[in-house]
Structures are given as structure tokens and as C-alpha cells.
Amino acid sequence: MSFYRRQQRRCQNAQGAQKMVGGMFQIGREMSKGFNSSIRQQLPRQTLHPPWSSINSVRTMAVLQWCSNPRDFSLPNSSWGSDMRRLYEHFNSQCEIETEAGEKKWGPWRRLPSYNRSLKYATGGGILSKVIQSKARLFTRSIKEKGAAFEYVMFVNKVEQKCVCVFQAGHLLEGPPGHVHGGAIATIIDTVLGTHATYLSGPVMTVNLSINYRRPIPLGSTVLLTSSLDKKEGRKTFVSCQVTDTEGSKLHTEATGLFVSVTVENLLRG
Ligand SMILES: CCCCCCCCCC(=O)SCCNC(=O)CCNC(=O)[C@H](O)C(C)(C)COP(=O)(O)OP(=O)(O)OC[C@H]1O[C@@H](n2cnc3c(N)ncnc32)[C@H](O)[C@@H]1OP(=O)(O)O
Secondary structure, eight states: OOHHHHHHHHHHHHHHHHHHSOOSSHHHHHHHTTTOSOGGGGSOGGGGSOGGGOSSHHHHHHHHHHHSOOOOTTSOOTTOOHHHHHHHHHHHTTTEEEOTTSOEEEOSEEEEOOOSOIIIIISOOTTHHHHSSTTOOOGGGOOOSTTSSEEEEEEEETTTTEEEEEEEEOGGGBSSTTBBOHHHHHHHHHHHHHHHHHHHHSSEEEEEEEEEEOSOOBTTOEEEEEEEEEEEETTEEEEEEEEEOTTSOSEEEEEEEEEEEOOHHHHHHO
16 A cells, blocks of 8 residues: 555544544534534645645654554553443444345444544644643543553443443452542543534533442443433433443432533633
8 A cells, every 4th residue: 555545544533533422522513413524625735635745844743643553541541340341342333234135334323432532633733733622631541551540431322322342350450458449430420411412502611510339339340321312392302311230220329510602702701
């Protein structure tokens, strides 16, 4: 494969990454449009050209920036236990289904890729992320050791307006001995509800999170988070979530969240 084809393929991967990651802003709009809008229009034109055709080094840098392959943290890795893999397979197999005619088509679920640099991979700020907040990393994806902290994968179902997350809690998340820290549980709940609300309504921020801890979660275990839309009222999206064992029979935690739609202005105003 030629250098150009390799670069082009990497660019396409980066575009795919942008299109689906649950970032707060650009991707919020993408998600709420049902993954249909064209990222291509939002990319700098030069990303579609081979690097050597660029006439200045800034353009070349932009191309190389975009062509770096981000790691998708939502894909299986060696730290995943059997429960994590089984549930991943269960939902992943419903993302693409085969018709009787043998054609492949979208199923009811979509897996959401997950990256550790929102500004770079989700909002298209490849160069910007070098200049500002270059060390910023998504909290839940900030620990490099596989399986040590938050291992999770999310799937959304547009028709049922549901989101599920398969979550394996690593040893760095300890609270009470042998069990998961309540703050870590709140973090994964906020992540799941926030991602779901973003998918439903575009860019949002949490304004209220209410959590009832019913049963402790053993460290190292895998649990299932199921988020549902309760209602939408103007800028407000109300969602709720249950954290259960992998069979869905034992309730560990339940929560409700209120998310308010925001603009970039909201953030800059502070
Ligand atoms: C890339 C992967 C993504 C992973 C997802 C991770 C998700 C993580 C999400 C987060 O953790 S966000 C971080 C924590 N949240 C914040 O820091 C938000 C801080 N709050 C704010 O900045 C402002 O409240 C905000 C900009 C969100 C809204 O302020 P505004 O002045 O624009 O709105 P306003 O205060 O008028 O509220 C809008 C509506 O929400 C209602 N509201 C606001 N706060 C409320 C509250 N706490 N409880 C109940 N209702 C509330 C408010 O009454 C009003 O209702 P009505 O429209 O019916 O009048």
C-alpha cells in the first residue's frame, strides 16, 4: 500500500472517530443528528490531500495531526474479564445484522467509540489541542494501565432512546475495602447519563445528579448501567439510570440526572 493510501486510510479513521465519539460539543451535534452529518465538510480541506502536496509546513502539520490514529478505549483488551466480553459481544452483535437476503444493515444498537482527548478527536481541534490544554485527558480514560480503573463500553439504542454501559471496575477505584468508591460510581454514572443526554439533545452539562447507593459493587466486578430518557423540557433533558449485576437482577445503584443544553458561550462565560 502506498504512503498516500496509508495516510488517507488513517485520515478516514480519524474522521470516523470524530463522527462517533461522545464529545461534549461538536460530537454532541453529530450524535443528535443520528451520526448522519458529514464530518468531511468540517475538516480542513488539506486533510484529504497527500501531505507532500501541501505548500507550507503548517498545512503539512495539520495533515499529520489529523492522520494520527487515536486509541479507541471502548474496544476489548486483555484486561477484560469474561462478563465484560460476553456483554460486549451481546450488544456489539446487534449493531450490524444480516437480512434474509444476506445483506448487512444497521441493527438497533450502536457502539460509541471512546477517546481520551476530547478537544483533539471530538471537536476537531487537532492543532488547538497542542496549544491549549495539551495535557488534558478525559478523566475516565486518563489511566494508561489496562484494567486498572474505568474499563467500559457504551451502546445506544435510538429507537428505545436507551443507553447501556458495560463497566468493569479496576483495582484503583477502591473505596470501602474490596469495593468500588462511591465517587467512582458517580463518575461512571455521570459519564453514561451525560453521554446519553448528549446523544439525545446535543451539547449538555450536568446540573443535577441524584444517586441512591443500594448495594456495594465488588472491586474487579463487571456491572451493567442502563440509562433511559425520562423527559425533555426545553433546554432540560431528564435521564435516569440503574446499575445492576450483569444479569440485570441485583440492583446496586440508581440515579437520576438533569442535563441542560449549553453553547460554547456558556462555557467561556464560566
Ligand atoms: C467526551 C465524552 C463525554 C463524556 C460525558 C461526560 C459527562 C460529564 C458531564 C459533566 O460532568 S459537566 C460538569 C459538571 N457540570 C457543570 O459544571 C455545570 C455547571 N453549571 C453551569 O455551568 C450552568 O448551570 C449551565 C451553563 C449548565 C446552565 O446555566 P444557564 O444560565 O445557561 O441556564 P439556567 O440557569 O437558566 O438553567 C436552565 C434551566 O435549567 C434549570 N436548572 C439549572 N440548574 C438546575 C438545577 N441544579 N436543578 C434543577 N434545575 C436546574 C433552570 O431552572 C432552568 O429551567 P427553566 O428553563 O425551566 O427555567
